[in-house]
Amino acid sequence: MSGAEERLRRLLGGEETAWLVDRVHRRLEQGRPPTGTVTLATATPGQRRAIEVLLGRRAGAGASLSVSLDDVDRMLRDSGVTDGGLREAVVRLRGPIRDLAGENAAQAAAWKRAFARLDALVADRSELAGWRSWLESTGVVRRLTATADEARTSLDRLAAVLARLPSPGLPLGRLAAETCGDAHALDEGRPLATLALSAARALAGLPYAGEGGADARRAAWAAVGVHLDDLSSLVLCLGLSGDGRTPTGRMLSAAKAAGEPCVLTLRQLRRHERPIPAGLVRICENPVVVAAAADELGPACPPLVCGGGRPSAAVWRLLELLARGGAKFAYHGDFDWGGLAIAAAVHERVGFAPWRFDAASYAAVPSAAPLTGRPCPSPWDPELASAMARRGVRVEEELVLPELIADLGSAPP
Template identity: 60%
Template sequence: MTDEMVAPDADRLRRLIGGEALAWLVERARQRIARDASLTGTVTLPAPTQEQRRALAALLGRRPATGSSLTVNLRDVDELLRNTGHGGLVAAVTALSGPVDSVPDVRRRAETAWRKAFRPLDEAVAGRPELGSWRAWLDATGLPRRLAPDPADAAVLLGRLALVLGRLPSPSIPLGRLAAETCGDAHALDDERPLATLVLSAIRALAGRSFTAESSAEARRATWASAGVHLDELSSTVLTLGLAADPATPLGSVLGAQTAAGEPTRLTLRQLRRHSTPIKAARVHLCENPVVVAAAADDLGPECPPLVCVSGRPTAAVWRLLTLLSDGGATFLYHGDFDWGGVGIAASVHARFGFIPWRYTAADYLAAPSGRRLRGRPGPTPWDPSLSAAMISRTLCVEEELLLAVLLADLSKS
């Protein structure tokens, strides 16, 4: 049996080096062992107490040191422990404070655990290239590791994240139901919960927006809505003008009265979910900003053709109304802001329903008056790929308000 394999006498070892006064020496040796460093060279204790001076002197058989610090050569301690039958410094430290995990081994085990925790998410993202840059962003920012520092907790969190993403975007689903069906907890996606933070960042990625968190509750509500998730049936609404539906239905009765009066109508998701039949319309103009609807009501009143405002990021109510109109055979004509946020909104509508651009092409953009500086991340414009290139080149945004006169002229001729 080698010296290192000799089992130290526990009582003798504690009397020799296991006291409180020499705990610093044992800890320094333990740190060296954990780093796989050799137990050679010196270690120093600044400002030692008299008790620590006497304990080290007794261990080494020397007079107590009088300097401002204590310095000891680890090789001397190792040899002393071997010569006294305690198997050396490694065996002594292990006997006194338990097995020492090496730092490299601890790191390797931790990284293995983290890779395992991320596996369900990686599998969920593998078939969705639109989430690729978001997945890389999670690694770059370390957000999941901050939200769940322990890999075991992270495995639960990321597994739930993968399940939720598998359900998004949704045609329409309440937030609590989505949470209950994917996580077994109706509150798992509540504000400030770690899972909600991650899911919202993924939804923003799906919309081609910045992945970072919004500051307001309204912005988060809109983000959920852009993926077809609504917080309740009454707060999710859509603004319309000139729309008609079966007058024998409650929804048709409301729309009929408002259209006859030339007044805009704000419909709730509750109303639209309770209307089960398609809404028939040949052509429906879509705009991004409520100012277009207000101006159309002022100028055209009852003569305004069907007009729907997506009001920024479409809510669940917007998606529900567009579905009813699409099922009824409607063709959509779309206009929005010429900025990257507007492009992202338009792209989400185009992906679901398709549309004819309504003065929303590269030619229209280049002919429009100059606006403020264009900011944000560029996105594709599949209805006219040259539009994205033109916006990148011109670097100016053009908001709908600057084109209001021409948009109203188009509506008056429809």
């Protein structure tokens, strides 16, 4: 070790001056010059003596210790300890200086590239704008992926998934295989599945984080037409005409003759390719309507389909078969923002006339239950959403059950 090197380590390489070297090192990494004054709030006697030896004069009194970096730089140069002054001294003691600003800029550019394809898709899908902001504010993508490169792979796949949504009657595994090249890419627990499910909730008008559990996950995917499997997706109906030529048709015929509700799986409906003939089909949101109609009307109940909240893939498939059979639809649901969001999805998909589901019907029902949640439009009757916003109460479907059953009972055969 040379004399200059030994002297440098004696002056600045000890524990008592480590704080000073560390401060200068951080400044240099941040792209700031080693000038000005640094202060140690509470200095030990040893730290104060080390600075006095370094500068060759008293370091002041009091608890704090202030050091002029310009004076240290000048001393190192004038004494011949380092020709490059304080910067050179810190490099020799701590190693090369990182360019944190450059690293941060490069990292920011990498993350921007990671989101590029997704952002291009969101730019054309205004319904996803809030969800995209949520991704940014929560940092969920950075938590789920280790690097920007890994995030780019996941987000590119996510964009491919979203380009296919909503997509009625599509199995989740097939969606994953066709968009990601991996039939299990959207399986529960995978980072991409977490992101895709939050996007599905956004498209369905649900909270982005959503509830946990298999039922909530199944419902969120079903809201955009994706089903997890053919057997767990169900639809409840009553009074639908069947036929004697297919298994599903025979089930419907038997249930209608008995006046009993019928539960169909997506598997059954996917295998039933014939249109289901019908005239006016009423759609309700809650199973209690179907149960009451079966109790009161039995075999005389006209065609009734229950959406069961967010329509499942089985619900959409049944409505599709009914529409192909010439059916027209009338809809009733809960008078709350969630109910309007569900109805809007049904209206967009198959169209309907409101069944006691307009502004006048809402105003006629007393309720003290407060209306909460995010407002949603009612395209079949724009005044309904405005009336709900003004009144601020929700009306559950059960409160008008007698009127609904009376309508069903008076329907022409």
